[in-house]
Amino acid sequence: MTPARAHTGSATPGNRGSGSRPVVGDPAAARPVLDAADVGRALTRIAHEIVERNHGADEVVLLGIPTRGVTLARRIASRVESIEGKPIQAGSVDATMYRDDLRMRGIRPLEETEIPPEGIDGRVVVLVDDVLFSGRTVRAALDALSDLGRPRAVQLAVLVDRGHRELPIRADYVGKNIPTSLLETVHVLLDEIDGRDGVLLGPAELGPRHGSTAGSEPEETAR
């Protein structure tokens, strides 16, 4: 069982626990901010906005950032397909090797990078992630993209923007803006991974802080 991805905010770097995986706040203690229907509506709106902004979806490639971003990218792709009536390309881009916190937080397993066979040169790439926090993951993903090709433009779609940016990065499509404190955790649950859809806002984690540098997600059990 993959734990819900928690975006914790404890801001002291380098204090990761001795265990390989930081403790994730108990989702039971968390309060729901989006239910399954809200998530569905947000994704439908994002799909419409992507089509509107790009005058169709012919040039668009949706690339999710593992793990939940990939699932979200697939869902948005199927919505865009039903709007436009033709297939749209979706894939994934793993930014692990481009992260700036590997040295602080230790290695993590690599996730899949799946680029359409035609490549991304000249296309409009829409990066998709579940939560936008510090912006560091997106920064890493942008670096990864530049090694994969030269898109005509890159846009960013996220289900939740929780604020606290540490880099000059903003999202083009946002499912829900959720103002948070740095001590809170945001859990995005998706049916394919967690058995149900929803977004939970959790309290500060109890016990010794296993938090990471602000903005980096705790590791997830891969595969």
Add this chain to the structure above:
Amino acid sequence: MNRHLLSAADLSRDDALLVLDTAEELARLADRPIKKLPTLRGRTVVNLFFEDSTRTRTSFEVAAKRLSADVINFSAKGSSVSKGESLKDTALTLEAMGADAVVVRHGASGAPHRLANWIHGSVVNAGDGTHEHPTQALLDAFTMRQRLGRLEGLQVAVVGDVLHSRVARSNVLLLHTLGADVTLVAPPTLLPVGVEAWPCAVSFDLDGVLPKSDVVMMLRVQRERMHGGFFPTTREYSRRYGLDARRMAALPEDAIVMHPGPMNRGVEIAAEVADSVRSTIVEQVANGVSVRMAVLYLLLGGQLADTAEAAA
């Protein structure tokens, strides 16, 4: 993962699978226009080779460069260093130069273990005497999984000069960890003392083993290490333990033939076997780069975190 990779036995099942899974993702880099990742920028990897090895040294060099590490090739060949203390002096020199990882090949079994006690960086064993060659075993396991889709329950025959082979020992240890069944096939003179304690079966009859093998790994007859008569003639060895087209026909349909290289064509492996579609010899070389990238990433990628933790 441990800080060093000295023996295939250091790897738990989870560690080994992590290396193989990481290598699988890294292998896809070969198809990209930019075959480089920034992950080890600013790190220094020293290739310390006391024995000749174009293949392994180049493979490690390419792997480190694809991860953006700086690579220093330190070849002991030609310098008048002798063993013992000189290895320590060399180690201290490298330490002073700030090497984050030392990839070492040495003619003496156990040299990498000694080195690991002297320096603070990571030590990767790239072959020590007749002892171990863990990255070769990893790339062999990777190749098997890639071709056959699994490792658990595979029947692997390792054939030939087991006595002088570091590849054989590392493969037996790693494949045992990963759930494959290994049978060593060799003349009694080319089996090491104590082989009965290894986690594998032993046979003297190649023709009996072949029909039930998913993988046949041929080992090079290492003449440069042979001082004395281990078999009567090359021709007789080749007839009893060489893999020719007739023997290859006895293999199950999807079985593969491997060789760590360099090959002695016509001795342990016939040319038509080496060039057949069952042969994975060229893939093994390509996979070597991916697997070594994975090892360097896993050893060095999070090093500061580990040192900080150790110091805390």
